[in-house]
């Protein structure tokens with residue numbers, strides 16, 4: 001990844017744009033694109049192309065692309081779908097670098113074949129294809145509005161990439177009314193060739209772009225997107241709005257990991273892993289864009305809330321908790337800084353409540369004191385409308401304090417009230433001063449700023465590096481204790497047998513080869529062996545049928561738990577044999593597994609799978625039989641580093657169970673992280689493994705380790 005390719009750079013900074021299908025008819029898209037290019041003041045040359053020739057908007061029309069006498073870096077195609085392919089050869093001959101195919105009527109209506117042929121023909125001549133089925137591209141760097149959307153696009157610092165044409169066009173209007181200027185807006189449509197990752201490569205380096213906003217409905221090449229997003233979020237905030245939180249996209253698969261990995265659950269967690277800020281709505285995304293492009297980065301965690309209304313302070317405090325904004329808590333310092341401004345019936349504790357009698361001057365003074373205090377890293381300045389409030393002085397104070405804050409710390413202004421406050425907010429927004437009129441959205445924006453801050457800080461302290469299999473999260477890294485030879489042999493054996501899953505003893509052996517602790521167990525082929533193995537393992541023991549033909553052992557009566565002595569083992573052996581014969585008299589029984597009875601602990605699940613979109617992913621969560629009901633899991637794309645593994649553990653809702661509730665001891669989290677490393681290694685090293693799942697992974701007190709009670713491993717069929 002060495003920055004954008006030359007083609008992509010020229011897509012945003014073309015020297016010349018040809019409009020193939022340019023029309024003199026103002027009702028046609030071919031006219032609107034030429035009109036927008038002209039009206040936007042495009043700095044390169046515009047070449048309308050139409051076999052009729054003539055003039056459009058004073059520009060000479062070329063009868064053929066081959067007649068053009070200057071560099072054409074973009075050919076914008078606005079001709080019917082059936083004619084696009086035949087034009088590609090002319091484009092190649094004219095030295096075109098990028099085709100911007102606005103035309104609809106391809107993969108989106110099932111005509112994928114034609115789309116593929118166009119991309120292949122273009123690729124054969126080193127050309128890239130944006131679209132088809134798009135409204136075009138705008139780039140402020142050369143004032144190019146090659147769209148058939150609005151004529152006036154407000155230039156600025158936010159770049160938008162959108163998979164939806166309609167939402168994109170609407171966002172041009174919406175950003176303008178919100179006083180958000182655009183550095184670029186690109187419609188990707190069917191992403192037949194150029195995709196989000198290609199465009200991000202340019203936008204990461206583009207000095208004009210301060211914020212990247214993406215509207216996504218689906219991802220094709222998730223692994224590449226992850227790579228580029230990881231790079232992007234280290235440079236500038238990336239905000240994503242993704243449609244489709246519903247479970248519809250989830251496919252039925254043979255493991256909990258698979259079925260819990262609903263398209264959205266994985267997307268959400270992986271975006272967080274990449275440091276991407278996922279907004280719930282377009283409005284939230286725009287609020288964040290406006291705020292993040294206007295304020296400096298915080299230097300630390302501590303926020304202060306200053307307000308003239310106690311209730312608003314409480315609402316802001318609640319919102320801070322929800323959005324992960326830390327409030328400064330040293331009471332002595334707060335009292336020292338603010339006691340001179342706060343009346344006796346107010347409060348100097350954070351939130352700092354000036355009470356309803358506060359004047360604009362009092363408000364200005366507390367903000368100034370907050371700006372000057374180095375321990376305060378960000379400020380939430382709330383003001384509720386008061387009788388006789390002078391709008392002009394309020395706006396002056398906000399402007400003055402905002403400008404003063406720019407080199408020091410982020411400040412969020414919230415003006416709550418009626419028309420006066422709305423007017424102030426709008427007036428200030430015109431001056432690019434972000435002012436919110438509602439508490440929750442304001443704190444949500446500050447929370448987004450902090451999420452980006454946390455991501456950058458944690459990346460600096462621990463850059464992405466694989467989680468070593470022997471890592472305990474913080475301690476020394478153990479030696480590579482992974483037996484590749486044994487793993488391969490087990491998989492080859494199962495494949496030779498035509499299976500895409502491992503039998504329980506194979507899965508246990510594989511876990512052992514990966515040095516993942518499992519309960520002691522042996523497969524007995526006779527009563528005498530069962531007795532001997534039980535003695536060797538130590539009571540109590542569990543016994544389970546081993547048969548390729550019986551997958552659901554309990555249903556077949558093939559499991560006996562908590563066997564305390566020799567007599568119970570012998571009775572269970574006979575009962576299991578009998579039950580399984582009755583259940584399926586054709587079943588091939590390989591033996592009966594005698595296994596250490598596992599003492600109770602906290603049941604967790606660790607899974608890894610090869611995801612179609614994102615490649616290898618790791619899952620951690622609350623395990624046991626209710627795993628799919630509780631859905632208390634987290635995902636990451638692999639590899640993960642120890643910090644990310646810990647984040648996965650700590651972000652599940654049941655994390656307090658692992659930390660120890662009601663006086664219980666803390667559980668062995670370092671061992672969980674170590675086993676996550678081993679499972680990651682299995683799927684990363686062994687291409688044949690498609691799914692590994694340990695459920696439950698019984699977790700004991702810290703220092704007492706974990707036991708993988710059951711492991712399920714799916715493999716690819718040989719030759720796949």
Ligand code: COA
Pocket residue numbers: 020021022023024025028029030049050051052077078079080081083087102103104105133134135164165166187
């Ligand atoms: N080279 C140059 N010009 C050509 C041409 C060629 N090979 N083939 C046709 N043309 C000219 C036509 O003669 C016509 O010019 P005219 O107005 O002077 O007659 C012009 O190109 C447009 O062709 P026309 O057949 O009139 O098509 P159209 O304008 O009705 O529709 C599209 C063309 C591309 C707009 C239409 O097919 C389409 O896809 N619309 C949907 C676009 C869309 O919604 N995109 C997604 C947005 S999110």
